[in-house]
Amino acid sequence: MSIEFWLTTLVIVATPGTGALFTLAAGLSRGTRASVIAAFGCTLGVVPHMIAAITGLAALLNASAVAFQTLKYLGVAYLLYMAWSTFRDKGALTVPEDAQADTSSARKVITSAVLLNILNPKLTIFFFAFLPQFVPNDAPNALARMLELSGVFMLATFVVFAVYGVCAAAVRNQVISRPAVVTWMRRVFGASFIALAGRLALQNQ
Template sequence: MTLEFLLTALIVVVLPGTGVLYTLATGLGRGARAAMLAALGCTLGIAPQLLLATLGLTAILEKSGTLFQAMRIAGTLYLLFMAWQVWRAQGVMAVDSQHSPRGGLALIGTGIWLNLLNPKLGLFFLAFLPQFVPVDSADARSDFLLLGLVFVVMTLIVFIGYGLMAAWVRDHVIGRPRVMAFIRYGFAAAFVLLALRLGFERL
């Protein structure tokens, strides 16, 4: 494992995407604990994609246009549903539902589904990780999996950092409804943009 991989992976993880947006929105709406659960859910959603890529099963998705399109449509609709919830101050940005008894499992589940329904994630692993597997590796699959696990751990750490930062901001704006509404609308628009990007994605 090289410093080049660690730096490149960190840049990729830090860049805003669906998981980052979800974790930030949760931190702003429900606080630090909820944000950490959201980060955990997003990370758990990455793990199956990594496993499929390691086993070579992601190649099936790459070759099957129908399966890819089905996952793409499902992921797009799910993101639009998230945008609708955020816009209406429900779901992750429903401030008054912070102490909901089922909130924890729901937050983790949403994070998992956001990444499971992203057909480009497994393809990303296939394109990104092999660049850092040594050419003369005796067990390329194990090296591939190890790099992927490091990427997953980095994702969890960075997402938790994003979530805690959002929770800190929340403590300063929670008593300002207009500011919270402005932030909420911004996140709703961002979810819509992510949905459109996924909706027009092609292999």
């Protein structure tokens, strides 16, 4: 596995985006366990894009403006929903009050994390353009090679996002003990989700 693949993967994964933002929010609001769950959910959300790239479905998405726009605006709508939920104290920054609420919150965290990555057409096209560069056309067992590289990318995603979340969880007590700070953070994260929705809406194929 080339050093170029590792460096490209780390740069892409470590660049702050929707998944990293959501994982940070989960760590700050619910602690280490929730941040790891969010990181795992974001990693699971990569799987459909990986399958699409390997099976060639990404080529169809790249070629079809209608398919791309449909998935893109579904992603925009979900990001706006996340912003609305955050502003209403029912999103990623809601602090659970008991064990039952915490269990329910864990389900919501992983579901939201998966959907955030699934509804991102750029991720599918990224896989379609990224993986083949490191798998020569005449390479034996090309499918196995692409699966291996995808697995490494997913592992890097999980590790980096989990580190983000755990670091956020480390300062959680200082945050949740100050209602004014929590309110400010909800506004910042809600506005960030809106900004990400706007950026996604302006993206082209």
